[in-house]
Amino acid sequence: MTEVTKDSDENSAADRSNAGGSLNFIEQIVEDDLASGKNNGRIHTRFPPEPNGYLHIGHAKSICLNFGLADKYGGQTNLRFDDTNPVTEDTEYVDSIKNDVHWLGFDWENEFYASDYFDQIYLFAESLIKKGLAYIDDSTAEEISAQKGTPTEPGRMSQYRDRSVDESLDLFRRMKAGEYPDGAKVLRAKVDMASPNMQLRDPIIYRIKHAHHHRTGDTWCIYPMYDFAHGQSDAIEHITHSLCTLEFEVHRPLYEWFIDKLDIFPSRQIEFARLNLTYTVMSKRKLKQLVEEGHVNGWNDPRMPTIAGLRRRGYTPASIREFADRIGIAKRDNLIDVGLLEFCLREELNRTTHRVMAVLDEKPLKLVITNYEAGREEIMRIENNPEDHEAGERNVPFSREVYIERDDFLENPPKKFFRLFPGGMVRLKGAYIIKCDEVVKDNAGEIIELRCSYIPESRSGSDTSGINVKGTIHWVSVPHAVEAEVRLYDRLFSVENPAADERDFKELLNPNSLSTVRAFVEPSLIESARTGALTNVQFMRKGYFILDQDSTTERPVFNRTVTLKDAWAKELKKG
């Protein structure tokens, strides 16, 4: 197992983990607030996605944190769409986000939209202007940015900063009425052009954007900026603890300045480290690029770190929640090994999945059992899950001809090769012990079939043969086999931390992240696929798999969810 978290040392174990009943730093703040009677003992969090893409595993961490905290302390959580940027947002994303949050196992108290607060936020802006705390600036974006200064040099004041309240109010109303084109004017908060915190140097709080909004249509042509919508929405909803990622730490003084100047509900902003995962990228902008440029097959491509991709890959909600729990909450940015996510999944699938047989091979090897009567058929009863006897048994047909994996046979085996070789014996899982008598080759010297004999007394469950064999291999009866397509996935990127690489992230894509093989699977799989009963399964000795939505009744398609063991960990050890 590679449970490596590439943390910086600054994250003490206590910051990260709930283990042993110790509190993480956010729980500590919440408990202190509860103890002091703040907010009358009320806990109200929110998950505030911008509907400009699909949710990813980083969002899952935030979802588990916000909903988990409210659950733990008897509070509530709102789902709030932070939809203040009309250009990038879409109802497709709204629907996928709701679906994903539900799928993860959470239910929100209220479904809100920041755009529902546009009237209220507009009034907040007017009140700031009236207090002399905001002004309309006619400067261009370039001028504003040139005057902004640097972290070590103060900014310069705009020539419009001392505009009268009446003039700014009049211009703001005319902006709203649509009298100006995009970019002609902005509304800025009058904070402090000399502040060492760049966020406080008269931030823009409203801009003109003649764009259609997915909810408000063409009602508005001015839109509030993030900093003048997020905290205001928190206040309107009386959110007690507003949890966000670290990059907003420098915004907190502004968040608090608005609370103070607008005299609104004092939500408390608390920052935590965003989740970064090895061998993938986590920014919606980059994920969107992968989708739009066809590097992957959509937002739900099973290689994507999106919730939709993970679901299609075969991840379960419980494994993702378990992962979020194990990584805990940190105060410094860190990079988590994707091996930990896979570990959480394997733990669960090992407990819950049925073991079935599938031969994953373009050219499987045919085994003919010469002393087994032609046309005879037996139904073997095979246990579904040795880890869970209550999972029962199923019927698996056996006949004179079976497929096995080509690499379960070697003509010239090395020592300790416990699978099949000429003159050797193995057990066919859940059936009989067989012996390889003869290797049949075509003219080119390629092995086309193995002629074998079986030991009639060795039937699994009633074995009186007294023969002990070291190897057991899986098989599928040829006349009963169902042909399937199997998609094997590997890491989407070939470097550990693509976001930190100088090269363009698309150059770092792993060219072998998807390979497709033909497989022959036992017929029980198709029965359960038809009835919809099929969920995650283990293909014995091969890994965990799930039926894909691309399946047809003629040809099922399976996704490999995860291998049985961490193949990469072995590679790394070999060095």
Ligand code: ATP
């Ligand atoms: P991205 O940078 O991927 O576009 P975002 O922060 O812009 O992400 P939002 O839709 O604004 O995406 O995020 C909704 C919530 O999820 C925010 O509270 C945000 O802080 C949180 N979040 C986003 N990415 C991560 C992450 N990698 N780890 C933890 N929380 C995250």
Ligand code: MG
């Ligand atoms: Mg965002």
